[in-house]
Amino acid sequence: MRAVTWHGRGGVRVETVPDPTIQDPTDVIVEVTSSGICGSDLHLIEVLAPFMTVGDIMGHEPMGVVREVGREVTAVKPGDRVVVPFNISCGSCWMCEQGLQSQCETTQNREQGMGASLFGYTKLYGQVPGGQAEYLRVPFGNTLPIKVPDAPLDDRYVYLSDVLPTAWQAVQYAGIPQGGSVLVLGLGPIGDMATRIAKHLGAGQVIASDVVPERLARAGATA
Ligand SMILES: [Zn+2]
Numbered sequence: 001m002r003a004v005t006w007h008g009r010g011g012v013r014v015e016t017v018p019d020p021t022i023q024d025p026t027d028v029i030v031e032v033t034s035s036g037i038c039g040s041d042l043h044l045i046e047v048l049a050p051f052m053t054v055g056d057i058m059g060h061e062p063m064g065v066v067r068e069v070g071r072e073v074t075a076v077k078p079g080d081r082v083v084v085p086f087n088i089s090c091g092s093c094w095m096c097e098q099g100l101q102s103q104c105e106t107t108q109n110r111e112q113g114m115g116a117s118l119f120g121y122t123k124l125y126g127q128v129p130g131g132q133a134e135y136l137r138v139p140f141g142n143t144l145p146i147k148v149p150d151a152p153l154d155d156r157y158v159y160l161s162d163v164l165p166t167a168w169q170a171v172q173y174a175g176i177p178q179g180g181s182v183l184v185l186g187l188g189p190i191g192d193m194a195t196r197i198a199k200h201l202g203a204g205q206v207i208a209s210d211v212v213p214e215r216l217a218r219a220g221a222t223a
């Protein structure tokens with residue numbers, strides 16, 4: 001398959017790599033149809049470069065169609081359309097049961113002092129092959145992939161992988177009282193989504209700040 005791979009500081013290439021295969025009975029192979037490029041991916045080609053290895057497959061915001069399932073997978077079947085969360089969690093450990101999937105005890109990277117593994121995100125987070133690729137091996141097929149309807153287009157769903165839940169969490173942690181005000185600093189994808197979620201959850205006034213006119217215009221248009 002073709003995949004986006006890491007080649008040193010500032011070096012990213014699309015190249016041919018082996019297709020992923022089912023390794024555990026709960027694995028799923030997803031044919032990726034859309035994959036976000038994250039601001040966090042920029043860290044990989046600069047500050048987090050020491051934790052990357054040449055050839056690592058990047059990408060942690062994918063969605064696609066299930067093509068193959070392990071023998072113990074019952075929740076999804078080939079042909080199902082799914083969004084894959086960037087955070088790899090087992091769904092059954094104590095942390096997952098508390099809703100703290102980012103600290104999943106099954107995939108936690110204790111020797112690195114980090115939380116759960118992430119797709120395509122350095123040795124600190126498990127060095128798991130990422131989703132800026134034609135195919136992706138997804139573990140925990142019964143609990144991790146989110147099944148979505150066959151229509152409409154991918155751009156209605158792909159943000160479920162990272163942007164929407166990350167922004168949702170930020171707004172929840174802000175603890176805005178009903179009808180209260182909030183200031184969102186920065187209107188990249190997460191900030192933009194956070195302004196929408198804050199309104200959706202009942203904030204009275206959402207104030208946002210950015211230096212990029214296009215971002216201000218985009219967020220203002222939905223206010
Ligand atoms: Zn991301």
Ligand SMILES: [Zn+2]
Binds near residue numbers: 091092093094105107
């Ligand atoms: Zn877990």
